[in-house]
Amino acid sequence: MAENQAQHYLFEKYQYGALARILASSEESQRYAPSALEVLAGEKGLNLGEEALGFIRGTQASEKGIATAINIYDGKFQEKRGEYSPADLAPWYDSVLKDIDQGDREKIIRYLAKHTESLKDINKKIKRALRIRKSQEDEDLKDEYTPEQVSQANDTIRKYQEIYNLVQTLDTYKFEQIRPDAVKATRKLELKSLASKL
Secondary structure (H helix, E strand, O other): OHHHOOOOOOOHHHHHHHHHHHHHOOOOOHHHHHHHHHHHHOOOOOOOHHHHHHHHHHHOOOHHHHHHHHHHHHHHHHHHHOOOOHHHHHHHHHHHHOOOOHHHHHHHHHHHHOOOOOHHHHHHHHHHHHHHHHHOOOOOOHHHOOHHHHHHHHHHHHHHHHHHHHHHHHHHHHHHHHHHHHHHHHHHHHHHHHHHOO
16 A cells, blocks of 8 residues: 555545544534534545535434434545555654654654554454453353463454554544544534524
């Protein structure tokens, strides 16, 4: 995937769908989720042009419509991004890393560069290892895996935990950077609604 670094990432146009999922999962921020979908339809996302109005009205017509749109576009984001490795994503995180100490930034970039497996493969290995580890807590499932498999699962978790945590943290700050777009869209909509009642 390294050849795509100079271009836009294939998943970027769906990032507001992923943001909508994050916003919808927080009681404090869920009011911004529909606006994240609105931004998704616009030029910062899918760039639907005139078709954006139908998309926006359709998705925002009901809670189910919002949830369906979030599931679809967050799913597309996760699927497309899963094709990239942490090494491939280093340039995507530039805006998050630009304000930290140069030594720390270089250390993080070097660490990302060491990990060339796709996020999809890393996540699959971690999920499988966690499932094996979790089975050890249940008396009925404890014998499902050999001690060697349990040991390998623990090694896998140790191996990938640090990169997984780093990517999660970088993602948090990356989404915080685009969150204001959803807040701004909500603000415009709510203030317009209030003005119309005056």
